[in-house]
Amino acid sequence: xxxxxxxxxxxxxxxxxxxxxxxxxxxxxxxxxxxxxxxxxxxxxxxxxxxxxxxxxxxxxxxxxxxxxxxxxxxxxxxxxxxxxxxxxxxxxxxxxxxxxxxxxxxxxxxxxxxxxxxxxxxxxxxxxxxxxxx
Amino acid sequence: xxxxxxxxxxxxxxxxxxxxxxxxxxxxxxxxxxxxxxxxxxxxxxxxxxxxxxxxxxxxxxxxxxxxxxxxxxxxxxxxxxxxxxxxxxxxxxxxxxxxxxxxxxxxxxxxxxxxxxxxxxxxxxxxxxxxxxx
DNA sequence: AATTATTCCTATAAAGTTTATAGGAATTAA
DNA sequence: TTAATTCCTATAAACTTTATAGGAATAATT
Numbered sequence: 001x002x003x004x005x006x007x008x009x010x011x012x013x014x015x016x017x018x019x020x021x022x023x024x025x026x027x028x029x030x031x032x033x034x035x036x037x038x039x040x041x042x043x044x045x046x047x048x049x050x051x052x053x054x055x056x057x058x059x060x061x062x063x064x065x066x067x068x069x070x071x072x073x074x075x076x077x078x079x080x081x082x083x084x085x086x087x088x089x090x091x092x093x094x095x096x097x098x099x100x101x102x103x104x105x106x107x108x109x110x111x112x113x114x115x116x117x118x119x120x121x122x123x124x125x126x127x128x129x130x131x132x133x134x135x
Numbered sequence: 136x137x138x139x140x141x142x143x144x145x146x147x148x149x150x151x152x153x154x155x156x157x158x159x160x161x162x163x164x165x166x167x168x169x170x171x172x173x174x175x176x177x178x179x180x181x182x183x184x185x186x187x188x189x190x191x192x193x194x195x196x197x198x199x200x201x202x203x204x205x206x207x208x209x210x211x212x213x214x215x216x217x218x219x220x221x222x223x224x225x226x227x228x229x230x231x232x233x234x235x236x237x238x239x240x241x242x243x244x245x246x247x248x249x250x251x252x253x254x255x256x257x258x259x260x261x262x263x264x265x266x267x268x269x270x
Numbered sequence: 271a272a273t274t275a276t277t278c279c280t281a282t283a284a285a286g287t288t289t290a291t292a293g294g295a296a297t298t299a300a
Numbered sequence: 301t302t303a304a305t306t307c308c309t310a311t312a313a314a315c316t317t318t319a320t321a322g323g324a325a326t327a328a329t330t
Contacts, residue, residue, distance in 0.1 A: 001221065001223075001224055001225070001226070002224050002225065003316095003317070003318090004317080004318070005317075005318075007236075010246065014245075027275090027276070027277095028276085028277080029275095029276085036238060038318080038319060038320080039320095040319065040320055040321080041318065041319050041320080043277075043278080044278095044279095044319090046277090047277080047278065047279085050277095050278095057277065057278085058276090058277080058326095058327090059276060059277045059278075059325075059326045059327065060275080060276055060277075060325090060326045060327025060328060061274065061275045061276055061326085061327055061328045061329070062275085062276075062327075062328060062329095063275085063276045063277055063326080063327075063328095064276075064277085065277090076249065086136065088136075089136055089137050090136070090137065091136070101142075103171060110149075110269045110270065111145065111269055114211065114260060114261070114264045114269075117260050118256070118257050118260050118261070121253070121256035121257065121260065122253050122256065122257065125249060125252050125253050125256065126249070126253070129249045134245045134246055134249075135245065138287095138288070138289090139288080139289070140288075140289075162304090162305070162306095163305085163306080164304095164305085173289080173290060173291080174291095175290065175291055175292080176289065176290050176291080178306075178307080179290090179307095179308095181306090182306080182307065182308085185306095185307095192306065192307090193297095193298085193305090193306080194296075194297045194298065194305060194306045194307075195296090195297045195298025195299060195304075195305055195306075196297085196298055196299045196300075196302095196303065196304045196305055197298070197299060197300095197304085197305075198297080198298070198299095198304085198305045198306055199305075199306085200306090
């Protein structure tokens with residue numbers, strides 16, 4: 001299951017993509033209202049997306065957020081990894097968040113390969129799905 | 136990520152499958168020791184697997200556990216669903232644990248289909264992987 | 271300069287889930 | 301009767317997720 005936070009992030013990105021043509025940046029308060037996301041929680045999410053270069057932000061009275069890339073260059077793999085972390089179902093088969101499985105001898109592990117398959121199929125799908133395709 | 140509990144369950148099933156030819160049932164204490172799983176926690180796991188008909192148990196001094204099916208008839212989909220619940224990454228695309236997404240209009244939802252694809256690919260893999268194939 | 275409304279940051283509270291343990295009841299063989 | 305098991309319920313402990321609080325930094329407007 002993806003987290004609620006990740007769904008919020010996805011909604012926010014879609015909202016920003018839909019409104020990409022606006023001349024001024026978009027307030028987090030507007031997104032929060034329109035998408036019914038707790039305002040303060042959304043702020044921390046948007047900041048994470050900005051730190052990961054998916055968004056551009058500006059401060060002050062006329063500040064706000066914009067996409068930092070074209071909507072078809074933001075992929076679900078990016079989003080999920082930023083917000084939820086690993087996409088793989090075992091730490092030892094994660095490409096971006098590898099960690100050895102606790103007390104598991106990796107060389108004699110018989111279950112790795114099936115989880116690698118799932119990872120590959122999942123990455124293929126999320127990696128070819130952009131925000132633009134979700135509008 | 137699959138839970139630690141699910142990994143424990145998988146280890147226990149593999150252990151039972153490896154020792155399937157023994158004439159007497161196998162104690163949870165033996166599995167706990169061999170696989171380094173907390174004993175009491177393992178008991179609750181084995182009970183869940185038994186309630187779901189994957190295991191047969193007997194009580195009393197010579198009690199213990201056995202597989203209730205051939206090892207090639209126990210699939211990863213079975214195990215994961217019993218222990219961790221839904222395999223899908225969104226409640227609204229789960230086949231066995233369907234629930235509507237909170238505050239999401241399912242008829243106008245644009246993200247469902249990509250998660251359905253991931254679900255289908257994942258099910259195809261886990262659904263064709265038996266405990267026997269993991270020995 | 272003062273005001274106002276925003277992003278940004280850190281800390282923490284609140285709620286929920288996962289992991290693990292405790293204590294004993296029911297069962298069965300010896 | 302004893303001993304060793306499964307079985308059951310309750311709960312504690314640890315961790316994660318979700319959400320909030322309070323204010324600092326920033327920038328346009330008055």
